[in-house]
Amino acid sequence: MKTHVKALVVGGGAVGTSIAYHLARAGWSDVMLLERDELTSGSTWHAAGLLPYFNMSYASTHIHDYSIRFYKTLEAETGLNAGFSVVGNLRMAQSQERMDEYMLYATTAETVDVPYEWMTPDQIKERWPLVRTEDLKGAIFHPTDGYINPADVTMAMAKGARQRGVTIERKWQVDGYHWTGDHWDVTVTKMVERGGNLVASDEQMVIHAEHVVTATGNHAQRTARLLGIRTPAIPIEHQFIVTEPDPALVEWRKTNGEHPVLRDVDARWYVREERGGWILGPYEDGAPARFRYGVPDSFRADLFPLNLERIEQEYMDFIHRIPSTEEVGLKDDFNGPICYTPDGNPLLGPAPGLRNMWLAEGFSFGITAGGGAGYYLAQLMVEGEAEIDMASLDPKRYGSWMTSEYATVKNEETYPFLLKLHWPDEERPAARPLRTAPAYDRQKALGAQFGQVNGWERPNYYGPADAPEDFDESTNSFRRGGWWQYAVEEVKAIREGVGLIDATAFTKHVVKGPGATQFLDWFTCNKLPKVGRINLTYALTGAGTTRTEYTIVRLAEDEYYLVSAGAWTAYDSDYLRKAAEDKAAEFGYIEIQDVTTQWGVFAIAGPKTRDVLNQLICDAEPETVLSNKRFPWLTMREIELKMCPVRAIRVAYTGELGWELHHPIEIQNYLWDLLMTAGNKHGMKLVGARAQNWLRQEKSYRAFGTELGRDATPMEADLARFIDLAKEFHGKDAMQEIGVRSKCVTLLIDGPEDADPWGREALYDGETRVGRLTSGGYSVSFGKSIGMGYVRPDLAEPGTKLKVKMFDKLWDAEITEDSPYDPTNATIRKDG
Incomplete structure (x- = not known):
């Protein structure tokens, strides 16, 4: 066996063989x-082999699309039939809310060129008469996907890998990883059969690998312990049953083709044909997590006992939908x-804190x-970046706060949610609250309805103080939910008076030392601020795209305070530390x-902000501390608000006069309590993240994870004013070589009266798709929907008329100037 390789892939399932x-x-x-x-002895062998396109994630949709297209090419390359039955996929809906979900998904699918068709209940019945349809609203049909034999496709990829020079070794277990500084020493042990079990022999060796990829499936917890990291990848039991032949189906098939994969998602099951019968796969409540601390040595290609009681309701719903199965x-x-x-x-990308270690774990599909996982991870490893933004799949989206108990509880919640309605404004309740800022209880008592960001509880909006526990859940909708009017009032408070936002979840780093200034000057693309000043800047990838957005505050000549998005703490920290x-x-x-976790943050903004803060400032001339002369826009000062020392930063994500109060x-x-007492005199209102999101869109402020990501450069995000081309910085040459392939714009939209875009919608010029939204919401200032997104550069001029696809219709939209609300920043700079 080889002892020196460029890349070692650990795990021989569908994911591992694809990566190799x-x-x-x-x-x-x-x-x-x-x-x-x-090969295939993990979850691959007992997978049902379905290939559904449906996914609300832009990145995952690309991955699924690549897989479906790629699998169709394998037989021509390898001579092995991968067992792909392109029968299509019919996803049925029992409610209008479910059809709304499909329509939101469909406009995202269009941005990836995924084909689909709409079907009425009558059309379904005419085409597949065994299906009961009188209680359906309709369906979405994908004609180009279907199902595949998991073992066959894995073996075809393995053969294709061997043909391209890959060495595949079976019965070797990894027992240790050691990073030497330029490669991994991987200790492996020969496994042998003994009494039906697979046990370790005395034969060991060390493999020297420049790169390692782990695709260990159910063994992810063991892999994480060997690497000294944590992972939320924990298996859940999934049951499916195979029926005897259905006489009605056998008779129908004599003159007809195969049924598509059928999904009655409101009943939470899928079904497909299998040799005259049916395979039924439910996603029921109560499916338990297994192997939370590791897979027992005795467990190989084994199964658990079936629990029919747990899936009784799903089974009865299956009989209801296909009545001919009642006697089968x-x-x-x-x-x-x-x-x-x-x-x-899935967890797909570089491992936290480690060099040349790549994870491909947690694949429920x-x-x-x-x-697609193999294709895009290979791009990431070989070329430095993938052509799509992989941040939403990055293993570092879960920080060191994550534990096996948290992962167990959340994974058991996620499993049945697979076929539940995926509200775009939903907040799932399991394992919450977990990370709470000190003011959490005070905010909850005042009606805060929380979302979870990186484990943190963060107010999304403030409802009634006496709202029931399920108030937020009851407001979910694909249209304007029950929370919408609360957000409107919060926006008005910021624009007309004063509002207070809890931004404690912001990621915060201190960078200091003799090399800090030179490092940050190279690491970011904007000029570094002077002491006491701040700058907005970007760290780029080696490929020239946007890796992170930072607000940099210069505390001293060689000391800086960096603020970035709260959802990406471990992601930002890892990149920053490795670069340093x-x-x-x-x-x-x-x-x-x-x-x-050392600094809380309150953002206070609105025309009356000074009126509130002036009551609390301890200074010889308190009324002048917040003036433009003493405290200009884009500066930082250490101030005292009564007994609280505050690092005050004059910046506002809302586009109004305001300060961030880091404390x-x-x-x-x-x-x-100080701010609430002082604010009550001026009608201060508490404001949540949803209103803030609308406000920042009116200012065309790009957000990391939506407008900003690893698939677009800062130039394409139209942020040239934050790029200093006179200096050298990481990714500069690559950014300039890319040019501007598409451009970020803000649009005002004349959409439906009861709905706003969510930031996933396709953009059209006439009948031609020309881009997509990355953010969406409602503009209180303009009285219509608003969105941000990317279009072809030739269409990016203000005044350009486009269309937005919402609820399967095209709605008028117009590209506006950047920062349509207060484009000169007069309100932010307002003196007092």
Whole structure:
């Protein structure tokens, strides 16, 4: 067996073999794959093999689309039939809310060129008469997907990998990883059969690998322990049953083709044909997590006992939808582990804190995603970045606060949610509250309805103080939910008076030391601010696209305070630390501290902001502290609000006069009470994240994770004013080489009277699709919907008329000037 390789892939399921294949296809000639048992012996062998396009994630839709197209090419390349039955996928709806969900999904699918068709109940009945349709609203049909044989497609990818030079070794288990500074020493042990079990032998060796990819499926917890990291990938039991032949189906098939994969998602099951019978797969409540601390040595290609009581309701609903199955018996059953993550997305990308270690874990749709995961991860490894933004799949979206108990509770919640309505404004309740700022209880008592961001509880909006526990859940909608009017009033408070926002979840780092200034000057694309000033800037990827957005506050000549998005703490910290380590020899000592949990943040904004703060400032001339002369826009000052020391930053994400009040988190409740008392005299209103999102769109403020990401450069985001081309910075040459392929714009939209865009919609010029929205909402100032997104550069001029696809209709939209509300920033600069 080889002992030196360019890349070692650990895990021989559909995901691992795809990664090995695509690394070889991308040009890495020295790739080896290890499997501790036999190929496909993990979850791959008992997967149902469905290939659904449906996914609300833009990145995952690309991944699924690639897989479906790629699998159709394997037989021509390898000579092996992957068992792909392109029968289509019919996703039925029993309610208008479900049809609304499909229409939101469909406009996202259009941006990836995924084909679909709409079907009425009568059309379904005419085409597939065995299906009961009188209680349906309709369906969405994908004609180009279907199902595949998981073992066959894995073996086809394995053969294709071997043909491209990949070495595949079975019965070798990884027992240790050691980073030497330039490669991994991977200790492996030969596994042998003994009494039907797979046990470790005395034969061991060390493989030297420049890169390692783990695709260990159900063994992800063991892998994480070997690497010294944490992972939320924990399996959940998934049951499916196979029926005896259905005489009605057998008769119908004599003159007709195969049924598509049928999904009655409101009943939470899928079904497909299987040799004259049916395979039924339910997603029921109560499915337990397994192997939370690791897979027992005795568990190989094994299954758990079937629990028919747990799926009784889903089974009865299956009989209701296909009445001919009522007298059909059960032929076989499967209950095996399928790995999940708390948000249902896989963990695909670089491991936190480690060099050249790549994770491909937590695939609940491993067959569907396997091909695309291999393709895009290979791009990331070989080229430095993928052509799509992979941030939503990055393993570092979960920080060190995440535990196995949290992952277990959330994964058990996620499993049945797979086929529940995916409200775009939903907040799932399990494992909450977990991370709370000190003012949480005070905010809750005042009607705060919370969302969870990176584990933090953050007010989305403020409803009635006496609202029941399920108030927020009851307001969910694909249109304007019950929370909408509360957000409107919060926006008005910021624009007309004064509002207070809890922004404690912001990510915060201190960068200091003799090398800090040179490092940050290279690391970010804007000029560094002077002491006491702030700048908005961007860290780029090596490919020239946007990796992170920072507000940089210069505290001293060689000390900086960096503020970035709250959802990406571990993601930002890892990139920052690794970059500093790489440049320390060149620039000198650089110290980086993650101080996120040490500082709370309140953002106060609106025309009456000074009136509130002036009551609290301790200064010889308190009325002048916040004046433009003493405290200009885009500056920072250390001030005292009574007994609370505050790092005040004159910046406002809302586009109004305002300050961010960064304070020691242990004094937060004291400061909250001060602000509430002072604010009550001026009608101050508490404001949540949803209103803030609308406000920032009126100012065309780009947000990381929506407008800003690794698939677009700062130039394409139309942020040239924050780029200093006179200096050298990381990613500069690549950014300039890319040019401007598309451009970020703001649009005012004449949409439906009862709905606003969510930021996933396709944009059209006549009948031609020309871009997509990345953010959406409502503009209180203009009295219509608003959105931000990307279009072809030639269409990016203000005044350009376009269309937005919402609820399967095209609605008028017009590109407006950047920052349509107060384009000269007069309100932000207002003196007092």
